[in-house]
Amino acid sequence: MTVESNEYIGMIHSYEIEAGNFxxxxxxxxxxxxxxxxxxxxxNVIRRVSIAAYEAEMNMVIHSIGGNIQIEISPKAIVFKAVDEGPGIEDVNLAMEEGFSTAKEWARELGxxxxxxxxxxxRCSDEFHIQSEVGQGTYLEAKFIL
Amino acid sequence: MRINDLIKKIPHTILAGEEFLNREIKSGYCCDLLSRVMAHGPRNGIWITVQTHVNIIAIATLLDISCIIIPEDISVDPNTIAKANEEEVVVISSPLTAFELAGRLYEMGVGNQK
Known part of the structure; x- marks a missing residue:
């Protein structure tokens, strides 16, 4: 994924996410x-970004083998990206359905x-994009217009 | 309504955030599924949950939840209490059940303002 540099003036922060570290x-x-x-x-935007960031982070901690979260802040928008190394989501459409989860029993017991x-x-973002391939990993992008 | 006023009428123990009991409470929510709380949890509200691991503090911080109440005197992980103090989240435990707690709070006007 390349950033369109002509549109972008702002800051980027990135965070390493460790798998399984609750x-x-x-x-x-x-x-x-x-x-x-x-x-x-x-x-209101902070709340929406916080919810998205939390959910993406938890997904990565629970399901992935680790990855990276990045936030780009420009005067026009906040773009949140979550990229992991795998294992990838088998059926993205199914994963997008409310109530569907592949979380293990131990994770469910923790809520x-x-x-x-x-x-x-x-729901929280203005633009949402997810791409996943088994064996490759998952790329998620959420945009919040300012 | 402030946390102070509400807990006067409820048997309780303050586990964390004692210095923030004058926080205003606007509404309440009762749920143990964390993503459901993320979707519907109230800003400046009270959250009743049986979950006691450290992640509940992250949720409270992210949603600006003023106070967490743990029902049935469930013991709370010391890491959770330490994190709550660090993040300035009020955590209270009570011998009452979640049902009784929600009922009493509602009766006192929490989430019941017409």
């Missing part, structure tokens, strides 16, 4: 929220696996 889970989303608050972004993560991200 103690740190949510920290990237919390850092993003703090950053947006410091920048004086509208409270995860409601099958609302991806739908939550889509």
């Amino acid at each position: 103690t740190k889970a949510g920290e990237a989303a919390s850092s993003i929220k703090r950053l947006l608050r410091q920048l004086g972004v509208d409270a 995860f696996g409601a099958g609302m993560g991806l739908p939550n991200i889509k």
